[in-house]
Amino acid sequence: MSVESPQAATPLAPAAPAVPEAPVRPEEVGARRVRKDAREKLSGQAQYVGDMEMPGMLIGKVLRSDVPHARIVAVDASEAEAMRGVVAVLTGEDLGDLDHPYFGHAIKDRPVIAIGRVRFHGEPVAAVAAVDEATADAAIRTIVVEYEELPVLDSLDRALAGDAPLLHDGPVVPGLFHGLGTLPERDGNVGYRYTLSAGDVSAASDAADIVVEGEYTFPAVYQYAMETHATIADFKPGAITLWANCQHPFLTQAEIADLFGVPTGEVRVVVPYLGGGFGSKSYTKMEPLTVALSRKAGRPVKIANRVDESMVTSRRHGMKCWMRTTAMADGTLLTREARFWMDTGAYADNGPRVTATAADAAPGPYRWEAVHVDASCVYCTTAPSGSYRAFGATHLQWIGESQIDEVARRAGIDRVELRRRALVVPGEPVRPDGTGKPLDADLVGDVEQVAQAIGWGQPRGEWRGRGVSVGLLAAGAHPVSRASVRMTADGSVEVNVGTTEVGQGARTVMAQIAAQELGCSSDRVTVHGADTRFTPYDRSTGASRSTTLAGKAVQNAAGNVAARLRESAAEAFGVDPSDVSLVDGHAVAGTERLDFPDVIAQRFGFRGGEIIEGGEVRPTGGKTGSYAEGPVFWEVCVAGVELELDPETGMIELLRTATVADVGKAINPQLVERQDEGATLQGLGNALFEEMVFVDGLLINDSLLEYRVPRIADLPGEMTSIVVENADGPGPYGAKGCGEGALAALPAAIVNALADAGVPMNELPLTPERVWLRLQELNANEEEAV
Amino acid sequence: MEIELTVNGRQVAAEVEPQVLLLDFLRDELDLTGAKRSCDVQVCGTCTVLVDDAPVSACTYLAHEAHGRSVLTIEGFARHADFGRYAEAFERHAALQCGYCTPGFLLTIKSLADAGELRSEDEIRHGLDGNICRCTGYRAILDAAREIAGVGR
Numbered sequence: 043m044s045v046e047s048p049q050a051a052t053p054l055a056p057a058a059p060a061v062p063e064a065p066v067r068p069e070e071v072g073a074r075r076v077r078k079d080a081r082e083k084l085s086g087q088a089q090y091v092g093d094m095e096m097p098g099m100l101i102g103k104v105l106r107s108d109v110p111h112a113r114i115v116a117v118d119a120s121e122a123e124a125m126r127g128v129v130a131v132l133t134g135e136d137l138g139d140l141d142h143p144y145f146g147h148a149i150k151d152r153p154v155i156a157i158g159r160v161r162f163h164g165e166p167v168a169a170v171a172a173v174d175e176a177t178a179d180a181a182i183r184t185i186v187v188e189y190e191e192l193p194v195l196d197s198l199d200r201a202l203a204g205d206a207p208l209l210h211d212g213p214v215v216p217g218l219f220h221g222l223g224t225l226p227e228r229d230g231n232v233g234y235r236y237t238l239s240a241g242d243v244s245a246a247s248d249a250a251d252i253v254v255e256g257e258y259t260f261p262a263v264y265q266y267a268m269e270t271h272a273t274i275a276d277f278k279p280g281a282i283t284l285w286a287n288c289q290h291p292f293l294t295q296a297e298i299a300d301l302f303g304v305p306t307g308e309v310r311v312v313v314p315y316l317g318g319g320f321g322s323k324s325y326t327k328m329e330p331l332t333v334a335l336s337r338k339a340g341r342p343v344k345i346a347n348r349v350d351e352s353m354v355t356s357r358r359h360g361m362k363c364w365m366r367t368t369a370m371a372d373g374t375l376l377t378r379e380a381r382f383w384m385d386t387g388a389y390a391d392n393g394p395r396v397t398a399t400a401a402d403a404a405p406g407p408y409r410w411e412a413v414h415v416d417a418s419c420v421y422c423t424t425a426p427s428g429s430y431r432a433f434g435a436t437h438l439q440w441i442g443e444s445q446i447d448e449v450a451r452r453a454g455i456d457r458v459e460l461r462r463r464a465l466v467v468p469g470e471p472v473r474p475d476g477t478g479k480p481l482d483a484d485l486v487g488d489v490e491q492v493a494q495a496i497g498w499g500q501p502r503g504e505w506r507g508r509g510v511s512v513g514l515l516a517a518g519a520h521p522v523s524r525a526s527v528r529m530t531a532d533g534s535v536e537v538n539v540g541t542t543e544v545g546q547g548a549r550t551v552m553a554q555i556a557a558q559e560l561g562c563s564s565d566r567v568t569v570h571g572a573d574t575r576f577t578p579y580d581r582s583t584g585a586s587r588s589t590t591l592a593g594k595a596v597q598n599a600a601g602n603v604a605a606r607l608r609e610s611a612a613e614a615f616g617v618d619p620s621d622v623s624l625v626d627g628h629a630v631a632g633t634e635r636l637d638f639p640d641v642i643a644q645r646f647g648f649r650g651g652e653i654i655e656g657g658e659v660r661p662t663g664g665k666t667g668s669y670a671e672g673p674v675f676w677e678v679c680v681a682g683v684e685l686e687l688d689p690e691t692g693m694i695e696l697l698r699t700a701t702v703a704d705v706g707k708a709i710n711p712q713l714v715e716r717q718d719e720g721a722t723l724q725g726l727g728n729a730l731f732e733e734m735v736f737v738d739g740l741l742i743n744d745s746l747l748e749y750r751v752p753r754i755a756d757l758p759g760e761m762t763s764i765v766v767e768n769a770d771g772p773g774p775y776g777a778k779g780c781g782e783g784a785l786a787a788l789p790a791a792i793v794n795a796l797a798d799a800g801v802p803m804n805e806l807p808l809t810p811e812r813v814w815l816r817l818q819e820l821n822a823n824e825e826e827a828v
Numbered sequence: 829m830e831i832e833l834t835v836n837g838r839q840v841a842a843e844v845e846p847q848v849l850l851l852d853f854l855r856d857e858l859d860l861t862g863a864k865r866s867c868d869v870q871v872c873g874t875c876t877v878l879v880d881d882a883p884v885s886a887c888t889y890l891a892h893e894a895h896g897r898s899v900l901t902i903e904g905f906a907r908h909a910d911f912g913r914y915a916e917a918f919e920r921h922a923a924l925q926c927g928y929c930t931p932g933f934l935l936t937i938k939s940l941a942d943a944g945e946l947r948s949e950d951e952i953r954h955g956l957d958g959n960i961c962r963c964t965g966y967r968a969i970l971d972a973a974r975e976i977a978g979v980g981r
Contacts, residue, residue, distance in 0.1 A: 054959055061924075070957075074922075076919045076920075076922075076925070077919070077922060079914070079927065080918065080919045080924065081915065081919075083926075083927025083930050084914075084915045084918055084919075084924065084930055084931075085862075085902065085903070085911075085915070086860075086861070086862020086901065086902030086903050086905070086906060086907035086931045086933065087862075087864075087903075087906075088900060088927050089861075090864070090928065092861075092864070093855075095860035130932055175852075218976070266962055267926070267928075267962060268864070268866050268872065268874055268926065268928040268929050268960065268961075268962050269864070269866070269926070269928045270866070279859075303886065315866065315926070315927065316926060317926045317927070317928030318925075318926040318928060318962050320962070348868060349866065349868065354935035438858050544926060545927070545963045546923065546925065547922075547924030552902060653849055659879075660836055712922045713922060713924075714967070716922050716925060716963075716964055717966060718965075719964060719965030719966075719967050719968070720925065720963045720964050720965040721965075721967060722965050723962075723965040725963070745867065745868075745869050746867035746869055746871040746872055746960075747871060748868075751960060751962065753957050753970070754953050754956045754957055754961075754966045754970065755954075755957050755958070757953070757965075757966050757970065761965070761967055806846075
């Protein structure tokens with residue numbers, strides 16, 4: 043599927059089709075502008091949902107299941123209901139009037155609140171709305187739930203066992219936004235299956251001299267946005283309003299409307315600043331429960347999760363994987379096979395998409411004779427898994443790349459050299475079956491740059507290792523974005539675009555794009571937060587799509603405003619609009635010059651009026667709605683690592699890291715670098731120590747005391763973020779998205795560097811204990827061999 | 829309990845329950861929402877405020893413990909003459925993204941810089957180890973802190 047836009051994706055393309063050769067000056071796009079939101083955030087004035095209060099607002103608290111899997115025999119909330127200050131108590135019994143009180147953008151399998159059964163430790167069973175937090179807290183403690191416990195399926199093996207009870211039965215009810223074509227029926231606890239196949243694997247591997255095969259384990263991890271999930275809902279007949287820290291306001295709006303049986307226009311979602319997301323706030327999470335509680339209470343209600351609650355609201359899939367790679371003696375790659383199982387937890391959430399994206403990442407961007415990938419998304423009695431930055435790619439890249447390294451080792455070829463020979467090149471198909479978008483990036487150039495940055499080929503000491511990794515992430519999701527740009531009579535500019543400011547700097551980048559098109563300073567531009575009542579539609583903030591797609595819509599809208607300015611100025615100057623340039627906030631033609639307020643005054647005949655225009659990006663072709671026809675672009679996942687292992691303790695120290703942001707065009711290079719540095723630290727955490735631990739179905743490390751995330755002391759010795767600008771993206775000025783690739787690439791480079799230091803690993807995270815034990819095992823094998 | 833304290837230079841007198849946390853007192857009673865709630869266990873530093881110039885985690889500090897003391901939140905610091913220098917360093921290095929952890933970092937840096945405890949990069953890394961940022965990857969924050977403290981590479 044390609045993206046339709048009136049403009050070609052060339053650098054500094056003209057603003058709108060009707061206006062040829064509009065001169066634009068490059069000082070906004072490409073400039074390291076200070077973030078538009080910096081002062082507001084630095085001074086503590088920036089508002090997040092948790093900071094907001096509505097008149098008459100109650101505080102909601104949720105009673106969560108303390109068992110992983112059970113039938114709910116009875117819920118006694120009588121004491122809570124009788125408490126002074128308690129306005130409403132909600133249980134599954136309050137949802138009887140809804141057609142289908144289950145939600146999920148992929149599969150509608152998650153109840154708004156538990157209905158007769160709980161499927162994970164931490165599932166909401168009852169909720170209380172009270173005048174203050176202390177009262178709500180006290181009230182939920184009085185609620186008595188009688189459970190009849192059911193078998194715990196807290197691991198993939200248990201959930202896949204032949205005698206495992208089914209976590210879901212009845213027909214699969216597709217969600218509104220799965221993007222997966224036709225959803226298959228469930229097979230036992232396998233909720234979704236995805237297969238990728240090209241060529242004949244068994245025939246093609248006949249000639250193999252090198253066979254690398256292994257089993258691998260990837261941990262469940264938590265995105266750990268510093269701000270937990272928070273929602274304020276105000277349910278009134280004919281008007282449901284939410285203030286929510288959601289990444290995808292329009293999808294949430296549509297799901298709430300669908301769930302409560304009201305027209306979409308009756309639901310309004312307002313999104314202030316988000317305190318980080320990383321995928322944890324994509325799609326719909328706590329919003330349905332908050333709306334249901336407000337509906338019962340008849341007043342606005344705020345529910346703000348605590349960390350332990352957010353950890354069971356969304357997380358990254360744990361996974362087990364088998365993979366085999368075959369090659370000729372000279373390192374020529376032949377086949378790749380992979381089978382893997384994703385633990386999606388009790389409900390599908392984004393599991394099917396994560397599974398399909400992981401399958402896309404499994405072959406890696408190499409030329410193969412044949413490929414076969416079998417991917418399964420499995421229901422377990424664990425907290426639901428959804429999106430987390432670079433999902434799928436992060437799961438598979440470290441496995442595939444460790445096998446590529448092993449092929450190089452056995453063939454006696456330098457590991458970068460093997461990649462130089464085998465990586466696909468721009469224009470070649472990425473998917474082994476030849477479908478979808480061909481490669482739109484220079485991967486060989488990218489990997490050479492990171493190799494150089496970490497000292498590839500230089501002598502290295504004992505217990506030191508270097509590794510590189512290369513991968514691709516299918517990015518962009520569904521390419522639908524709209525935006526509007528408005529210039530008021532005083533020449534100031536407002537951009538309305540649905541991208542949520544989650545920390546990535548979207549408001550700054552959108553302002554720079556609009557300013558570039560309008561020939562003015564971005565200081566003049568204000569970018570508003572999303573409010574579905576006023577903001578034009580945008581599919582979502584995720585899949586690294588905002589700059590590319592929403593940015594393109596902003597560029598188009600601003601280009602249309604620029605065209606109106608040129609028309610009016612041309613009229614005043616008595617010239618053709620194509621002779622008018624917009625420079626420094628002025629319309630200029632020869633010696634004629636008018637500032638924007640004068641141009642607008644000229645248009646309307648007085649000091650009022652405004653120019654407001656829209657911009658649109660939508661797909662061409664693509665009849666099934668499946669992303670398999672895409673992606674919009676391939677996000678590059680390339681990193682290099684040099685590390686040192688302490689063999690006495692198993693501790694790993696990262697000496698040097700290098701990542702590539704292959705962005706086509708960096709609208710704001712400083713923000714691009716920050717994205718990759720942030721992703722580097724998250725990748726470091728995922729590779730070295732982050733892991734959610736379930737024991738008997740209970741999440742036992744549900745606080746920051748026991749779940750460790752990277753601190754400043756973990757900063758690598760040297761951290762290089764390389765920005766590559768080849769203008770090969772479909773976005774404005776040839777831009778394409780970034781910010782996720784480094785997270786997929788870094789763990790893979792770490793695993794490869796550790797193998798280079800002498801310790802190959804097949805299980806993440808690489809905790810000192812695991813690494814040390816593996817080292818003892820390797821030493822023992824060596825002694826045995828001697 | 830009756831408490832009297834100074835918050836951002838202003839005298840405040842209030843009646844609080846003994847178990848009320850300073851974080852909730854500031855946010856709910858005084859509408860000072862710059863200090864953020866996150867981990868609730870004194871690890872992440874998003875709720876950092878200064879009590880008698882020393883950084884504390886307001887999520888695990890009782891409001892009544894601040895009786896007779898002076899509390900500085902980001903809202904107060906933002907009015908100090910010195911704040912501009914801090915803000916400019918953070919802006920120059922793009923040392924913030926979502927902004928949720930930012931007030932905590934600024935107040936921690938201010939406290940340590942004022943006490944003369946940011947004399948080297950090692951001291952900065954040590955001093956900021958109780959503040960977690962999930963967005964930036966820390967390097968920009970380190971660079972901004974170095975600039976504020978006048979510490980070279």
